[in-house]
Amino acid sequence: MILSLHAQAQLFLLTVLLGGGMGLFYDGLRVFRHALRHNAFWVQAEDGLFWxxxxxxxxxxxxxxxxxxxxxxxxxxLFGGMGLYFLTLSRMVLAVSDKIISAVKYMLGLFGRIVTMPFRLLWLVFRRPARKIGGFCEKQRKKxxxxVKLCVKIIIHRLHINRRMLRKK
Structure with a gap:
């Protein structure tokens, strides 16, 4: 099929945009990997799915x-669009996404601390009595x-005696 020069230019521009979009998508994958660390198997699986x-x-x-x-x-x-994206916008996208991830992690940590604050305060109040009760329970458990060990020894001893008596009869 013969394409006009205008159609070839449009196709070239489309492939450059597609290459840039592929680069942006791959950066999204890199951001995901940075946010949630995972092992080499999943990295390779993600790369395979990307390609x-x-x-x-x-x-x-x-x-x-x-x-x-x-x-x-x-x-x-295609390769020019990817290369152009990685040389120009990729660093900025990764830096901005890194800041966003840090902010989200900070906000989630702050939210977690706010939610758990009443429980931590209760623990501060009841820590000493809970430890004393725990120590008491540990002593009772040991006793x-x-x-139980003594009872088991007595039962085993009685079984041996009963077995000897049965043998004699």
Whole structure:
């Protein structure tokens, strides 16, 4: 299919925008990884899904706008758009998102401290009595455990005696 120069320029601009959009999406993925740390397996799985999505989008654009023909300037536009995005806007996007993530984490921590404040105050009031009660319960548990051990020894001794008597009979 023969494209006019105007159509080729539009296709090139579309692929540059698609490349920039792919770069922005990948930065979103990087922000997600920064906000929620996870292991190498999930990073690789996310990268694989990103590239599958990217290939699908490029295929759809090439199929729709270019009748499925792959031209050098479209590939150049895709990588050029990604490169242009990563050289210009990526640092700013990551810096702003880092500040937003820090602010959200701070707000969530503040909210958590506000919500748990009554419980922490109650703990300050009841900590000493709770520890004394805990110590008392621990002593009682040990005494009970010793009593149970003694009872088990007595029962086992009686069973041995009964078994000896049964053998004699």
């Amino acid at each position: 599958l999505l990217a290939v699908f989008l490029v295929f759809c654009v090439m199929l729709h706008a270019n009748a499925g023909e792959i031209r050098f300037f479209t590939i150049l536009g 009970l455990l010793q009593s």
